[in-house]
Amino acid sequence: MMEAKFAKKDKPYGKAEFDKFLGEYDAISDVPMVLFADELIEAYPNTKVILSMRDASKWASSMQESIWLVHSWSTWDIIAPFHTLISLWRKCDTMDWDCFINSSPERPSMKPKRRDYQTDKYRALAIQRFHEHNDHIRKSVPKENLLEFQPQSGWKPLCDFLGHEVPNEEYPRAWDKEALVTAATQMWWFGIATVLVKLGIPFAVAVGVCWWAFKVLA
Template identity: 35%
Template structure:
């Protein structure tokens, strides 16, 4: 699928030197594993250049900026103050929409900086979400293999993995199994508190184009709603990233090396 393939391309842009060139119009603040990649592809189809976790895989240096944003939020200091509007514009100025983590972890900051943006909460049953997270993202983010690949490639894979661990350590207070479902509920309630009801769509991607297009004021496309296999896309990207960390080789063989890894997070 061409749109999915575009997720896997890689660039090397230092966004610290960038500024806003697209108006921010849509903030999707639901957590990962709630259909965020399908939402990313849907927003792209509707004409919104969109930021997703895979955008960091596409431009690995972004991970350092997200780490600074997380430190500024949770451990502000003279070295890492909270992000300013100018910094958010530098990091996200090339897109008009965001979805997935790490952007979703900044509901107060992004809705304050972009008060005119429409906000969407992607929904999922909390129990199913817990199971999905445990079997995919949490397992891989904290795996020995991810640690090893981070050691081999600290500037790229390592920076992305450290960023994910920092984000999840704060989100789940260091214990996903004990605190995951509570953190999920608290995140969604926090978004509901900070976003005016008339500017918020609570939506399950399984509902398809109708509610999304009505909320955004866009015509329903003459195409099926994208149903992206997030695990598959992340796994394919992980093979490419791991291959780079290991210095190349046969793709079939490297697939064995990265069993159980679906990217940085």
């Protein structure tokens, strides 16, 4: 899906393709689907769109302390070949950011790859893309189908927009930057352990063979 749109390697996705894996769901969010806003709006023209709003500078600072921080750990490229799931996560998530940073709504592209996540230049470009995305959604979605939502507003505007009753509980807050970095750190250590095991076993076997050969031939 990503390569079909951003690398032109396959047929672009339309309603038939989206229905195959979105048909059982009532809502979608986050990457990579946010990168397919135009295609999804065209496929489902009557859908309701919630545009999460926040201060762009604070968003960039949060990203620098969480997702961009995690992806700036260059050792992932050493770990990834030894663990399939880590390799898949690393490839997909960095591809998401390459497509977001290197693209505009009018010029979708995933090249060139960027790994300068912690630089001022990356931050400035991300903020620019942040504003471009929001402006593009405002222009693309009919006003009656769009809610510009700020989480600090709580349940009411969200429930009013979706036609649901307000739950009798606090609006949730989860997966903050500290939790994300903690989870990534645990995954990193698991990856390191996998590397040590996969490299250690052949090494131990080689040592054992050498010891056996020395004993037999001595």
